[in-house]
Amino acid sequence: MRTFVMVSHTVPLEGEFSLSDLPGGAGRLDVLCRAANDAFLISHGIRPAVAFHFVIQDQLTISLWGGRLRHLNPDERSTGALLRQALRTAHDLPLGEERPSTPGITVRRMGLGGLLDDLRAAGNAPLVLDEAGAPLRGARLPERPAFLLSDHRNFTPAEEALLAALPRISVGPVVLQGHQCITLVHNELDLQEVG
């Protein structure tokens, strides 16, 4: 299982925005859509052994589960519709409860700290994708890695405090977009798996 976590600082919690304005009114939801695409989709197929958690404004976690995920298409707009539906599903959701949205997508009233606890309890080993980290290529990675990255903004000081003790991995010498880092992580793991 490969797990990714992206922290979003600007997507509106209420899910009230137009799919024609993902970079504007939707608070850079396009960044999250591309991340989901590259985490799950390959050429004409899906990676089933992937989970993706989007932490929205440290209040809500939208989780996509590869094995059960349906209706995920490569284009940003349709993924935006799935994530918007998840945001709307979370309306009035009590703290700590989980609620299903579309197939393979669930929402929880949970921030980054709670998610990290939850991931560790399930046996996942969190790592931060960071340009100052150790090289990804040839890295000895845990069996159930959970790669954390931020959206178009840096992690906040409060988030950095939660992540301070975690190992850090760098994909290369150029600072890339989040979805590009995810592609590089998958490729490294694919190559390590075939030896």
Added chain:
Amino acid sequence: MRTFVMVSHTVPLEGEFSLSDLPGGAGRLDVLCRAANDAFLISHGIRPAVAFHFVIQDQLTISLWGGRLRHLNPDERSTGALLRQALRTAHDLPLGEERPSTPGITVRRMGLGGLLDDLRAAGNAPLVLDEAGAPLRGARLPERPAFLLSDHRNFTPAEEALLAALPRISVGPVVLQGHQCITLVHNELDLQEVG
């Protein structure tokens, strides 16, 4: 200079489609938009030493030139608008002539064969991205590589005939989407450049 060529089989030449339906009415223009994003855009910046040529239905070539390119944003919809404008600019364009569209984007009435001749004449060495090719990692690449890839469909037999003599490079053991292959090519070249 790093050059990419993507062959599109389904984008409508006339540029008459809605930006809200890139996967449908626009003939999978979303595939081209993601390829442009990953060829040019890094985190909060652009790669200036990149050129990208989109061959549309073997009749039209839309070229994006990194050093002069303006208005390229990460989201698919805005890139779709740039490519639609280029298609419309090409209306009534005579064979072989070049016409500017938005800054850093030009159109020519030219198919894959003509583009390959043009690239070679300018000193570029074409290579095909192909899952059956030699491994990308550690490959000795030409100084001015031009990486060719297809859209969501395979190359046609006529296209394959044009490409038959070219070296082939594989990014890894999983068959990926085009934009993901571009990210992996850049990363390999980035790492080779820093040694």
